[in-house]
Amino acid sequence: xxxxxxxxxxxxxxxxVLIALMTLTLITVTVTWINLSALTVAIALIIATVKAYIVLxxxxxxxxxxxxxxxxxxxxxxxxxxxxxxxLSDYLLR
Amino acid sequence: xxxxxxxxxxxxxxxxIFTEILxxxxxxxxxxxxxxxxxxxxxxxxxxxxAFIGTVNTIALLVSSAxxxxxxxxVQKGDKKTAVILLFVTLLCAAVFMVNKYFEWGHKFSIGxxxxxxxxxxxxxxxxxxxxxxxxxxxxxMFHLIVGGIILTIVAIKVQRGAVNAxxxxxxxxxxxxxHLVDLIWIFLFPLLYLIT
Numbered sequence: 001x002x003x004x005x006x007x008x009x010x011x012x013x014x015x016x017v018l019i020a021l022m023t024l025t026l027i028t029v030t031v032t033w034i035n036l037s038a039l040t041v042a043i044a045l046i047i048a049t050v051k052a053y054i055v056l057x058x059x060x061x062x063x064x065x066x067x068x069x070x071x072x073x074x075x076x077x078x079x080x081x082x083x084x085x086x087x088l089s090d091y092l093l094r
Numbered sequence: 095x096x097x098x099x100x101x102x103x104x105x106x107x108x109x110x111i112f113t114e115i116l117x118x119x120x121x122x123x124x125x126x127x128x129x130x131x132x133x134x135x136x137x138x139x140x141x142x143x144x145a146f147i148g149t150v151n152t153i154a155l156l157v158s159s160a161x162x163x164x165x166x167x168x169v170q171k172g173d174k175k176t177a178v179i180l181l182f183v184t185l186l187c188a189a190v191f192m193v194n195k196y197f198e199w200g201h202k203f204s205i206g207x208x209x210x211x212x213x214x215x216x217x218x219x220x221x222x223x224x225x226x227x228x229x230x231x232x233x234x235x236m237f238h239l240i241v242g243g244i245i246l247t248i249v250a251i252k253v254q255r256g257a258v259n260a261x262x263x264x265x266x267x268x269x270x271x272x273x274h275l276v277d278l279i280w281i282f283l284f285p286l287l288y289l290i291t
Contacts, residue, residue, distance in 0.1 A: 008170045009163070010184050018160040029145065032289040051281045059163045059274045061267070066101070069108060076112045078118050085124070091127055094167035 007064040017058045028066050107268040111275050116240075116280050121231050125286060128223045135220025140290045142207075143228070144169040147198050148288035151191050152280065158187035159277040162246070162270045165253075167203040172260040174253060184273065188243045195236055199229075228287055235283060238276050245269045 028047045032040055062070055065076045129136045161183040161235035208228050214222055223259040249269045252258040258266050 006170060008165055011167055013146050014167070015161045017163075018156060021156045021160075022153060025149065026154065028285055028289060029149055032145070036124055041290060044289055048282050048285055052278055055159065055278055055281065057158050058278070060271055061163075065104070066216055069105070072105075072108060072112075076115060078114060083119070084123060087123055088126070092130075 021051055103264045106272050114275055123208040125227055132220025136224050139221050143288045145288045147194050148284050151194050152284050154190045155277045155280050158184040159274050166266055169263045169266055170260055177253050178250055181246055188239055196201040231283055235279055242273045242276050253287045
């Protein structure tokens with residue numbers, strides 16, 4: 001059974017999300033033309049993270065799923081961040 | 095009445111996606127450390143990648159993701175025809191991506207740049223690492239794209255036949271989730287490989 005109150009996302013929402021994602025892509029590409037050296041990578045990663053958040057929230061529908069899904073995703077991402085932190089701290093401080 | 099558990103099915107799909115995040119996550123970690131160690135070589139090698147093709151492919155994947163998401167809306171509204179058209183748009187975008195990748199990789203192969211080639215062996219260690227990671231990560235991503243394309247083709251046929259309909263569409267949702275994962279991975283691959291010059 002589908003849950004009683006099925007959330008139907010209007011086409012319009014997805015169109016706006018697509019425009020937002022494309023704008024962010026163009027910003028990333030433009031930023032690399034301006035040479036900001038070390039900042040370029042940081043900006044690219046921040047924009048990529050924002051795009052990933054938008055994809056997870058709207059395209060992957062997490063905004064409208066039960067909170068169980070959001071908790072699971074948050075936990076997995078936290079585990080991955082911990083893996084990164086431990087590995088990099090080992091590698092950089094060795 | 096048939097027994098169905100859509101929440102359970104979606105949760106299963108998410109658990110599979112978590113394993114994918116850890117698979118690609120490990121590769122991104124290797125990338126981070128190698129980039130730290132060979133920053134000059136990575137910087138130079140990224141110039142050999144065509145940022146324009148990369149940008150076109152990014153846009154193709156974003157459009158394809160949006161149209162999968164929209165096809166769920168169409169199925170929920172019972173609009174079978176629009177749903178199939180939207181899934182077709184997704185597959186078309188995937189084809190654009192694949193053709194671009196074919197020319198991109200084809201060019202590198204034609205100048206003798208591929209894993210294990212004589213040219214690769216003459217490069218310095220940092221360049222070998224960059225191109226190995228480039229071929230492996232984009233290759234693994236492309237493999238996921240092909241699998242996603244096959245899944246969405248099957249789903250589109252099922253939508254057309256009415257097996258996936260307004261009352262039962264978890265297969266489309268899960269196929270969509272897989273497709274968005276492919277998009278999600280590319281969102282990070284694109285700036286890290288193409289835009290670090």
